[in-house]
Amino acid sequence: MPHSSVPRAVALLTRHDKGRVIAPILQNKLNWQLHTSDAFDTDQLGTFSGETPRTLTASGCAEYKARLACELSGLSIGLGSEGSFDAGPYGGLLPWNQELLTCVDIDNNWQVTGIAHGPSFHQQRVLESSDKLSEFIEDIPKGQALILYPQSRPADTLFKGVHGKDNIQAAFQECQDRCSEAVVVEYDLRAMHCPERMNRIAQATENLFARLQCYCPNCKRPGFWPDHLVDGLPCGVCHMPTHSIAKRIAICQSCQHQQSFAVDTPFAEPVNCPYCNP
Ligand SMILES: [Zn+2]
Ligand SMILES: [Zn+2]
Structure with a gap:
């Protein structure tokens, strides 16, 4: 393109x-x-x-x-x-x-x-008390927000996108005040958080x-990418097939044209061979 x-x-x-x-x-x-x-x-x-x-x-x-x-x-x-x-x-x-x-x-x-x-780095913890919360907070990567909710998952108590120690502690307290039970604390996985x-x-x-940038040589549509991996690269010592990749195959999603690409190396290391190195 x-x-x-x-x-x-x-x-x-x-x-x-x-x-x-x-x-x-x-x-x-x-x-x-x-x-x-x-x-x-x-x-x-x-x-x-x-x-x-x-x-x-x-x-x-x-x-x-x-x-x-x-x-x-x-x-x-x-x-x-x-x-x-x-x-x-x-x-x-x-x-x-x-x-x-x-x-x-x-x-x-x-x-x-x-x-x-x-x-x-995703983390989830079930915390009985706020003692362990500070420890958990210290390990959160910069910019990562949390989700907090009581363990029984009541529909009306779910805090999402919570950033910063003070807000996290306040949300934790609120969960405990409402439900008097353990609180689930986990990373908010929405991209912006x-x-x-x-x-x-x-x-x-x-x-x-x-x-x-990769075009199908037959129909000229983009996306001709060798996603399909075929193992069986022969062992350099005993020449038996190994689980190392032998070739990669591109298959056009539009016209089904196929092309295979050999890997750079003709032999696998014997350390990866199920016969020489079981
Ligand atoms: Zn094609
Ligand atoms: Zn071998």
């Missing part, structure tokens, strides 16, 4: 201030002018704090938001961002955050999704840009 010679209007739907990190990157690299809209409450598609369950998958949700952004703005290119948290690749040792940024072009009938993921997500959304935007 070349840098546009005239500014190109592109729609983004968010109530969570994500344009703050997405807009400068796309402006600088593509000369896209982001038009952000809060006309649709994206929390209707599900919230991290659980008041509204999520029904769409993360990628389905990002695409839905991108198409809705086009519909509401009348623009042909729209963006939708969606984050998710799960147990991650290390068996739940670290909470894992994935950010998707989907770009759709409804006139030219393509869509491309930028992806970034990594470990999350979570610097970690904002950084990762910026990375997903960079990845989207990189993918937009």
Whole structure:
């Protein structure tokens, strides 16, 4: 995707201030002018704090938001961002955050999704008294807000987006005064309250840009990216297949054209070989 010679209007739907990190990157690299809209409450598609369950998958949700952004703005290119948290690749040792940024072009009938993921600092504690609260507060990354609620989750007591020691302590006290029970204290994962997500959304935007530079050699649509990994790289000693990546395959989402890309190295280290190094 070349840098546009005239500014190109592109729609983004968010109530969570994500344009703050997405807009400068796309402006600088593509000369896209982001038009952000809060006309649709994206929390209707599900919230991290659980008041509204999520029904769409993360990628389905990002695409839905991108198409809705086009519909509401009348623009042909729209963006939708969606984050998710799960147990991650290390068996739940670290909470894992994935950010998707989907770009759709409804006139030219393509869509491309930028992806970034990594470990999350997300914390949740159930605290019986305010003694342990100060400790918890000290470890909160700068700019990260909290959610607090009594453990039984009464509908009328939920504090979100709470920043700063004094406000956190006041909200904690209020939870205890109302319910006389343990209080759940956790990070507010909405993007504008979570610097970690904002950084990762910026990375997903960079990845989207990189993918937009890769065109299908057959149909010329962007997003021809080798996402499909095939393992079986032979061991350098015994030449048996290992779990190391042997090649990456790009499959065009529009015309299904495929191309495989070999990895730089012909052999896997024997330390990764299930035969030599069981
Ligand atoms: Zn194609
Ligand atoms: Zn081997």
